[in-house]
Amino acid sequence: MYxxxxxxxxxxxxxxxxxxxxxxxxxxxxxxxxxxLPVDSSPAALSASMTAFGGAQFVPLEEPAAYTRIEDDxxxxxxxxxxxxxxxxxxxxxxVTTKLVEYDPIDALxxxxxxxxxxxxxxxxxxxxxxEFLHLDWTSRARRKLDVPTLHLLEHLTFDExxxx
Numbered sequence: 001m002y003x004x005x006x007x008x009x010x011x012x013x014x015x016x017x018x019x020x021x022x023x024x025x026x027x028x029x030x031x032x033x034x035x036x037l038p039v040d041s042s043p044a045a046l047s048a049s050m051t052a053f054g055g056a057q058f059v060p061l062e063e064p065a066a067y068t069r070i071e072d073d074x075x076x077x078x079x080x081x082x083x084x085x086x087x088x089x090x091x092x093x094x095x096v097t098t099k100l101v102e103y104d105p106i107d108a109l110x111x112x113x114x115x116x117x118x119x120x121x122x123x124x125x126x127x128x129x130x131x132e133f134l135h136l137d138w139t140s141r142a143r144r145k146l147d148v149p150t151l152h153l154l155e156h157l158t159f160d161e162x163x164x165x
Contacts, residue, residue: 011081039078
């Protein structure tokens with residue numbers, strides 16, 4: 001069994017699934033993808049995000065029930081994206097496990113790599129130029145913590161488009 005940890009920032013599209021599978025065409029073992037999708041449902045993060053949009057005029061929700069509804073919606077949306085992403089790989093004959101992550105995605109990645117004895121990691125995100133430059137992006141952080149090959153792919157772009165960036 002060849003285990004691959006796959007950390008995605010958002011729902012995969014067919015192009016993403018095809019490119020991920022192309023990376024493992026020559027692997028003799030059965031490949032299992034262990035897909036993680038982070039969802040930040042903490043009220044503090046929501047409040048901070050809303051404050052950034054609305055400046056000082058934003059008044060945080062006072063009622064805990066409102067936070068619970070928002071958290072539940074975020075989890076449900078994340079679970080839907082995760083299931084749709086996994087379905088793309090399953091439709092192509094692959095084995096996939098999934099996990100919605102509500103804590104630091106790199107810590108979750110480290111846990112999965114150890115638990116499943118993953119041989120490699122693929123991190124699929126949109127481009128984060130500043131974070132990448134400062135080595136604060138997921139891939140840089142994962143490479144510092146893991147002792148397995150870690151590949152960063154840009155979502156929704158072909159390999160050729162990524163090479164041109």
